Amino acid sequence: MAVQKKLRAILTDEGVLIKSQSHHMFNKHGQLRNGDSLSLLSCLSCLDDGTLSSDGGSFDEDDSLELLPLNTTIPFNRILNAKRLNIDQRRLNNGKFSSDPFQAENVSSSSENDEVENRSLSNDKVQPQPAASDVHSLSNKNKWDSKTSNIEASPDSLHDAIPTLGMKDNQHLIELTFAVPKGHDVVPQKLTLLIDHVSKKSRTNPKSELTSSGVVEEILEKSYENSRRNRSILVIINPHGGKGTAKTLFLTKASPILVESGCKIEIAYTKYARHAIDIARDLDISKYDTIACASGDGIPYEVINGLFRRPDRVDAFNKVAVTQLPCGSGNAMSISCHWTNNPSYAALCLVKSIETRIDLMCCSQPSYMNEWPRLSFLSQTYGVIAESDINTEFIRWMGPIRFNLGVAFNIFQGRKYPCEVFVKYAAKSKKELKVHFLENKDKNKGCLAFESNSNPNSSSDILSTNNNNKTKNELSPNFLTGDNFKLKYPMTEPVPSDWEKMDSELTDNLTIFYTGKMPYIAKDTKFFPAALPADGTIDLVITDARIPVTKMTPILLSLDKGSHVLEPEVIHSKILAYKIIPKVKSGLFSVDGEKFPLEPLQVEVMPMLCKTLLRNGRYIDTEFESM
């Protein structure tokens, strides 16, 4: 490997602009190479598109490390980390370098962080404790295999870099780590740069111009604008998730991005069904700001309900963001929130996301409501889809297609699921719904759960206080109190008079009853295209068996586009609460993909209860606006 003579760069408002004067940067194997010009732009600019496709990317194998023209920019949204490099003068005898001439110093990480890395999940107060052997810390100390994705300067090549020894005050040797597409994934890549100019901001701020730390800090500030740096993450892996691939998917695809971004990671493996409820209920929440579920949608459901069962649930929901790294068979949360079904892109989105509060839904049924009502983040369904979701488990080997087959089979058999439904509407007609959507689609800014102006490295949101003895977040309108957890419509009380009973002609012939809060319920199934993260409503979609098969077929075939809700035969409303009373003798409800008993079910929206991570602070664009 050879370092080019002057690997220079400047900071711009968009990112780090490579101004290398010589050629060759790296080849397809990630090694610095001779004879070609450098351009990072063509691969770096793919990020936005790559995360949108359902498999997480549409890049050719060779796209990732193709050589790129000069004068191109590594955008801040791709930069994971920056460290200043100190040349150890003691090793510079007779112009020769030792094999480790650079000492990297990460300005953003503190010794306090190192402490956290080595703690285990176990805590004396926590019962039951995950066994220490099940909890692993990951950090830069045990890096991913960097053979192909880590560019390092070889000792010999540093002769070329010697000019850096005579660096001017405004020149800084910086190791930059950034994400590049590789195959279908995104991987971390390192580059050593001599940054000899700084951005306008630094030029007007002499303090940051003078030090390398100032330059590093400026890069990190811009790279993590509106996001929290150096997250402390508990990763919960369901080893059975995704047909047994969840652990490998996490370790090979998501973990490298998280580690290189400076996140502190601890891993807990689920050992039995519903173990994640116990883990979240008994967790030492002071240690983490994020719980990332490397799983399908089952584990986030369990984590949210585990947090809900804590005596300190208010603190827990104020402190911890729950997110998903898509490693299961159903990854609706990641597709909706990170805009991708690919674990490496989801990890990149995780570190770059905006912490946002989203609404949850609280479900009550006679058999469990006196113990714990259940919180649902995704959906509840009854009828054809519930049966197809749960009762096709025996053909799980077929993958997601089993669900579509099940739905089609049940519908074409003319099956119906009589019930009574009572609804509190927020927007009943499709026209009202559209108005509601347009009025609320940009309101997410008010839902920021994280004060972007606060020190992003402070993990003590709850502990730090201001003069009035209140934390900055406590003063935020998004700070939760016990009142946020109180039900407005307890099931023990009669149905309120302002709820409407749905036409029994319709409900006696019901085929699909589906309520949800996220746009995607599965890959390629945009069931709730008008869903918004925190509009305080639940989307309701209903079909009935009076719809002829000739009309039902195009409705089912348009689920991937989400345009089924426009069909006149499909009921689509925004609601605040409902009660459904099944009239069939056998069957089930499916709540977030979990089997629930066939009993009356009452649900109400719980506004902005859960902190999560949304790319750009919003759900994936469903194009509902232009439908």
Ligand SMILES: Nc1ncnc2c1ncn2[C@@H]1O[C@H](COP(=O)(O)OP(=O)(O)OP(=O)(O)O)[C@@H](O)[C@H]1O
């Ligand atoms: N060790 C375990 N043994 C048995 N079941 C487990 C274990 N760990 C988790 N589970 C259960 O697996 C279920 C599915 O989890 P998850 O959503 O992560 O996976 P998935 O691949 O998407 O599967 P599904 O298609 O069922 O949603 C959850 O109900 C969870 O309680």
